[in-house]
Amino acid sequence: MTKSPRFAFIKAGWHADIVDQALAGFKERLAELGADADVAVFDVPGAFEMPLLAQKLAETGTYDAIAACALVVDGGIYRHDFVAQAVVEGLMNAGLKTGVPILSVSLTPHHFQPSVDHQEFYHAHFLKKGREAAEAAVQVAGVHAALPRMPTRAVA
Structure with a gap:
């Protein structure tokens, strides 16, 4: 990629203390990869609100x-x-x-309990998943940037 990639990161508000770890991992891994990426962060109330916002953000072409x-x-x-x-x-x-890659870091555990052990486990797990999402974002953005561009047709 010739330009710095721009990424959006949408976070659901439920269990924000855990979900925020994914953003931390995302940014941390981008820095380790040397990706001079701009990350815009958007908060939504819950998971159900994410797809529409993702689509609207993608439609901006940003x-x-x-x-x-x-x-x-x-x-x-x-x-x-x-x-x-x-x-x-x-x-x-x-x-x-x-046509914009949208990555899901949305997890649904079978046996989540709001205990200290579960909090620690999910904090670490979401940090890891955020790091993995950063790697995927950089890779997929590079692949898409390398695709040949279709010429635009003049409309008569």
Whole structure:
């Protein structure tokens, strides 16, 4: 890539103390890779709001890739299954519709408990997933930048 990549990072507000670790890992890994990347951060209330924002951000043409991060937990009523599926499908559809790579760092653990042990585990896990998303963002942005450009047709 000849220009510095621009990334958007969307964070869901539920379990923000854990979700924020993914952003920290994302930025940390970009710095280690020497990627002089601009990262715009956007907060949304929950995971369900991420796909629409991802699509709107992609449609601006400003970002080389967009990462969306949430922790969708089992609250005992099986709603998490529907939310997680809708979010991941929505993110995929937004990427396919706009042509901008959209990365999901949205995780749905089976047995999340708000305990100290789980907090420590998920903090470390989201840090790792954020680092992995940074590597993917840099790689996919490079691949897309290297694609041949289609000439635009003049409209008569």
